[in-house]
Amino acid sequence: MAKKTFKQTSLYKDLRRIIKKWEKDQQTDFYSAFRDALTDMRHLAKDNKLDFADMLDSASEAYCEERQRCTECGQRISKNHLSACGKRVTGCDTVFYEDCMDEE
Secondary structure: OOOOOHHHHOOHHHHHHHHHHHHHHOOOOHHHHHHHHHHHHHHHHHHOOOOHHHHHHHHHHHHHHHOEEEOOOOOEOOOOOEOOOOOEOOOHHHEEEOOOOOOO
16 A cells, blocks of 8 residues: 555645635635635634744744655655665754755
């Protein structure tokens, strides 16, 4: 059985569907619909006493972790990933982030 990707196991599909529906219903573009979704998520964060900026930082970290790849074989990192040469990947020095927003 093929491993499911985060797009199949996360909120991704539902959020995309909701934003696309909002885009159509409001007769706007995806950018504006996405912005509206983020605005409403900010309201939700405030209503639940969450710091939205902290949530964005945390989400960026999670995104980067999802994008980790092995420097040895280029495959996505899994919990017990072994690179093509058999080396167990364990630390930051053995991974790179593909398409990650981390600019530090």
